[in-house]
Amino acid sequence: MWMEGGNRRRLGLCDNESREIGKERPDPMASKWSRYEAEDNDYLEDNVNGEENDSLDLEEEQGWEDVEPDVEKVVYKSLFDEKKFQDVHSMLQYCLATYHFDFIGLRVELRLDFLESIKLVNYIRAEVIRGNTTLKITSKQTFNDDKYLQPVLEDDALLFSLDDLETSNELFDSQQRSSSNTKENQIPADEMVNLRRKLQRTVDAVKDRFRYMRTQLKMRTVFQADPDPFRSFSDPGIPVLSSLHRPSLSTIGNFRSHTDQVSVSGWRSLNSSSRSNRLDDDEHYKQAYSGIDIHETMIKDAVRTNAYKDFIYNNAHLFEGKTVMDVGCGSGILSLFCAKAGAKTVYAVDQSDIIYKAMEVVHDCKLSDIIKFRHGSIEQMTEWDIPKVDIIVSEWMGYALLYESMLDSVILARDRFLKPNGIVLPSHASLFIAPLHDPQYHAQKVDFWSDVHGFNMSAMAKQAYRDAIVRTVGPPTIIGKEYKFLELDLRTCRKIDLEFYAYYNCKLKDGSASLSGFAVWFDVVFAPPGGSKSETMTTSPFQPVTHWEQAYLMINPECKGKTLSGGLPVGTELRGTVRYAKREDNEREVDIRVKWEAYGHELGEEEEEVGEQEWAMR
DSSP states (O other): OOOOHHHHHTTTTSSOOOOOSSSSOOOHHHHHHHHHHHHHHHIIIIIOOGGGGGGOOHHTTTTGGGGSTOOOOEEEOOSSOOOEEEEHHHHHHHHHHHHHHOOHHHHHHHHHHHHHHHHHHHHHHHHHHTTOOOOOOOOOGGOOGGGSOOOSSTOOOGGGGGHHHHHHHHHHHHHHHHHSSSSGGGGOOOHHHHHEEEEEHEEEEEEEEHHHHHHHHHOTTTTTSSSSSSSTTTTTTOOOOOTTSOOGGGGSSOOTTOOOOOOOOOOOOHHHHHHHOOOOOOHHHHHTTSHHHHHHHHHHHHHHHHHHHHHHHHHHHHHEEEEEEETOTTHHHHHHHHHHTOSSEEEEEEETHHHHHHHHHHHHHTTTTTEEEEEOOGOOOOOOTTTEEEEEOOOBBBTBBBOOOOOHHHHEEEEEEEEEEEEEEEEEEEEEEEEEOOOHHHHHGGGGGBBTBOHHHHHGHHHHHOOOOEEEOGGGGBBOOOOOOOOOEETTTOGGGGGGEEEEEEEEOOOOEEOEEEEEEEEHEEEOSSSOEEEEEEEEEEEETTTTTTEEOOOOOGGEEEEEEOOTTTTTTEEEEEEEEEEEEEEEEEEEEEEEEEEOOOOOGGOEEEEEEEEEEO
């Protein structure tokens, strides 16, 4: 428990504010999705599981297109003119009857996958705009150009229905054949009723899926808000990122100053003037991962990438024939590993525009039949987008483990989509802390400013004490035994567990050294049930360097209540607490507060070293 009043002053606190933590913040999407889930549950009860309603006569089947009258209807525009339809099959039948263009037949004939079907749709619409409505397409090469991945028609409902066409082609063909059959060969009436009900459920699923896609497109229409979302972050006008690090959320896009006070509430609305000047936290996050550079950095991190690859390949029997979800798929590398290990289906989810490049990668690797992409945040996904899965895999770890708050999304995915006794990878995560003595780095970052070409610029050095610094900590600078102060079981942990107080106790192994700060790092473990071979990935300073490196918490001398002038003897114990809390102005960033007190036989009561300080991981 934190000390109050005079004790707080004795500890030399750097700020007078205290925040209540340990309470889970309200989810701004909760009310929205609870309403959607209620609608979906009503639909499931009344339609999908409503086999007891099979006694309904044909008259009751009429008017099914008016289901959910309070939801905006999906409109399918003809491929060749301005005529619009309420369902995709009617539109394609119209194109066949009027323009003699068999879209479904062409897909089958050319053996088009999902990505190639997108190109075909956009090629047709582009040609029609040019005035060409008599298309003769005999080869994929006619439209095999990546420019046709860009939607020609805004909010093109056909693009969102291509997956559903793959599962309903047989039904469509049956209806086509039935219209030309003789009376004695027509489908029996009871079978026709069942077919119509199946069609109803298919179209309702399309409506639900389109509702989700429409919501997403209202937030940000791909390719229109940004004509080239795949550009590198080295392009003019965008800061060049270090090749060693993931980007800071505050270094991407139009940055808000540290004094900007923006309340975090998930997908919130900003007025038009502020929207043009600053992005909300999720937009910063999405934009940070839309370029190629960061994904190159992560893939080239051999410790990171090999840990996932080795576990997946060495435990291929866990993936054989299973359904997998890759949360935050990025470049798609983890999805590719899972597919190669034998997964039946992999749902690759990402809200950044890098997902379109990942689609091309998967297509080029000829794995489009296994890996299915879902563009958007996992918070937006419903059972219409992703069914229950056997395994969730994700590389969600940020600096000091919890920076970026992506673990929140993994927990939501686990609770919403994972089957009972399903597997979460990685399965466990741990945080470590160790004391440091690094006067050379202190001189480099702080003392340097005291005399800059004859000017005292010490005010510039204060920021070094406020922020957690991501750097490679040299093992010789660590003067005490590391302590594991947090362990998370990702199969059972909750969002509320990600803001916490934790105890630590580090015994010094080197004497006569002053305390410069603390190093924080993490491990993750892949340990599925059943005794399968586990894999551990560590970011320890005593092991090969990763792109996460370590978080260095440099102590401000003003935050020490008392300082032992002669250094700390060997065997001294540093005891205290660590607090993690999401920052009030950006929930993807983390405040880390450490309290420390020195104990030992050689320390008298008057020579005790104590202190407390907070750092921002941003």
